[in-house]
Amino acid sequence: MPLKTILDTIHTELSPYHAQLVAVSKTYPASTLRAAYDLGVRDFGENRVQELAEKAEALPADIRWHFIGHLQTNKVKYIAPFVHLIHSVDSWKLLAEIDKRAAAENRTIQVLLQFKIAEEDTKFGYSPDAIFRMLADGAWQQLNHIQIVGVMGMATFTDDEAQVAEEFRTLKQYFDRLKSDYFTDYPAFKEISMGMSGDYLLALQHGSTMVRIGSKIFGER
Numbered sequence: 001m002p003l004k005t006i007l008d009t010i011h012t013e014l015s016p017y018h019a020q021l022v023a024v025s026k027t028y029p030a031s032t033l034r035a036a037y038d039l040g041v042r043d044f045g046e047n048r049v050q051e052l053a054e055k056a057e058a059l060p061a062d063i064r065w066h067f068i069g070h071l072q073t074n075k076v077k078y079i080a081p082f083v084h085l086i087h088s089v090d091s092w093k094l095l096a097e098i099d100k101r102a103a104a105e106n107r108t109i110q111v112l113l114q115f116k117i118a119e120e121d122t123k124f125g126y127s128p129d130a131i132f133r134m135l136a137d138g139a140w141q142q143l144n145h146i147q148i149v150g151v152m153g154m155a156t157f158t159d160d161e162a163q164v165a166e167e168f169r170t171l172k173q174y175f176d177r178l179k180s181d182y183f184t185d186y187p188a189f190k191e192i193s194m195g196m197s198g199d200y201l202l203a204l205q206h207g208s209t210m211v212r213i214g215s216k217i218f219g220e221r
């Protein structure tokens with residue numbers, strides 16, 4: 001199927017939910033991203049720092065780069081000058097480092113808190129308790145160069161739709177709890193990044209505002 005047809009289909013599916021597409025372009029060459037860019041895609045997701053930095057260098061400056069992979073603190077500095085949204089904040093140490101590097105760049109970096117919602121324990125992400133403890137502690141309020149705009153999670157990779165739906169419901173509940181406990185006065189705290197090629201329709205039904213779709217757009221990696 002032509003890239004344009006695939007993108008049109010996805011946009012039609014997202015539109016009733018007012019959800020946003022992040023085109024996950026990891027492992028694909030810059031020329032592939034360029035083709036999507038020429039069709040209007042501006043949000044791309046990458047999960048490796050070096051690959052992201054190289055692509056950002058090679059592609060137009062108005063792209064919004066989303067970092068969606070596990071991020072090591074010692075690599076934050078390489079993406080801090082330009083990254084649009086970091087979906088994968090899973091420790092206080094990382095949050096503080098992002099703040100420090102953003103301050104050095106004179107900018108504010110938007111982040112999502114990544115919750116561990118999948119049954120498999122191979123996925124990164126905070127345990128819910130750790131996130132709630134970090135927010136209760138309050139030190140995050142002193143970080144002036146990060147803006148927490150929502151949550152992110154990855155469901156278990158399984159055909160069991162009921163299980164995936166349950167995990168999405170759980171993430172939505174965490175979002176609601178954070179919103180009411182800490183972010184009622186922060187309109188920017190509104191994003192729920194959930195849903196990938198295999199499960200994004202289900203994610204939309206459970207409140208996703210941002211889907212991260214790779215293989216459905218660009219083909220199997």
Ligand SMILES: *Cc1c(COP(=O)(O)O)cnc(C)c1O
Pocket residue numbers: 024026047068069154195196197198212213214215216
């Ligand atoms: C690779 C990846 C995706 C996209 O996965 P697809 O199944 O190719 O759509 C989404 N989110 C994260 C965190 C990823 O690493």
